Amino acid sequence: DIQMTQSPSSVSASVGDRVTITCRASQGIYSWLGWYQQKPGKAPKLLIFAASNLQSGVPSRFSGSGSGTDFTLTINSLQPEDFATYYCQQTNTFPLTFGGGTKVEIK
Amino acid sequence: QLHLQESGPGLVKPSETLSLTCTVSGGSISSNNHYWGWIRQPPGKGLEWIGSIYFSGSTYYNPSLKSRVTVSVDTSKNQFSLNLTSVTAADTAVYYCARSGNYYYFDHWGQGTLVTVSS
Numbered sequence: 001d002i003q004m005t006q007s008p009s010s011v012s013a014s015v016g017d018r019v020t021i022t023c024r025a026s027q028g029i030y031s032w033l034g035w036y037q038q039k040p041g042k043a044p045k046l047l048i049f050a051a052s053n054l055q056s057g058v059p060s061r062f063s064g065s066g067s068g069t070d071f072t073l074t075i076n077s078l079q080p081e082d083f084a085t086y087y088c089q090q091t092n093t094f095p096l097t098f099g100g101g102t103k104v105e106i107k
Numbered sequence: 108q109l110h111l112q113e114s115g116p117g118l119v120k121p122s123e124t125l126s127l128t129c130t131v132s133g134g135s136i137s138s139n140n141h142y143w144g145w146i147r148q149p150p151g152k153g154l155e156w157i158g159s160i161y162f163s164g165s166t167y168y169n170p171s172l173k174s175r176v177t178v179s180v181d182t183s184k185n186q187f188s189l190n191l192t193s194v195t196a197a198d199t200a201v202y203y204c205a206r207s208g209n210y211y212y213f214d215h216w217g218q219g220t221l222v223t224v225s226s
Contacts, residue, residue, distance in 0.1 A: 001170075001171075032210065034212040034213075036154075036213075042218075043203055043205075043216035043217065043218060043219050044154065044203075044213070044216060045216075046212055046213060046214045049210070049212040049214075050210070050212075055214065087153065087154055089154075089212070089213075091210050091211040091212060094167050094169075095168075095169040095170060095171070096156040096159075096169075096211055097156065098153055098154040098155070098156070099153070100153050101153050101154075
């Protein structure tokens with residue numbers, strides 16, 4: 001299985017900050033990576049697919065980059081509604097696997 | 108607007124079978140280029156993909172669960188289902204059903220249902 005490792009596991013930030021989350025794959029996955037946002041008690045929501053493509057309806061302050069093994073999710077100008085847990089997912093190889101999550105908390 | 112809704116028992120006894128159904132509305136489960144999957148999340152933990160199915164019946168399973176999992180589809184009811192046999196406390200989780208496209212990103216999710224394994 002491809003292991004997905006996210007860092008940091010949590011980050012404290014203020015409204016207006018830029019937040020960067022990293023996801024590393026245990027082997028190359030080209031650009032087959034998605035990012036999800038999950039709020040407490042809710043289902044995950046797809047933000048980014050194919051490493052850098054914004055899902056329809058997702059604000060442009062979210063962006064993704066990377067290829068191969070190293071990927072980044074950036075949130076520019078953090079908004080109150082962005083405090084949540086973020087997960088990466090690789091879709092290069094079965095089984096589909098997710099990172100352990102990064103919780104973005106209010107500083 | 109596509110809507111997915113999980114249904115099934117919230118409590119299952121150890122060694123028994125967990126059975127859940129996902130009802131799809133606002134769209135056809137037989138649409139081309141979409142797969143239908145199950146993902147679970149133990150309380151306070153991360154996401155684990157269980158398996159996915161195409162309307163034709165082609166299935167893909169997580170090897171860690173493959174010996175215990177069956178995912179099936181009923182196109183006449185616009186539903187797909189999950190059976191997980193021989194459950195233990197480790198199978199306690201919120202179970203989500205979700206739709207993905209050809210590249211297996213999950214773009215529509217059900218609200219999730221908590222299944223507790225306990226006697």
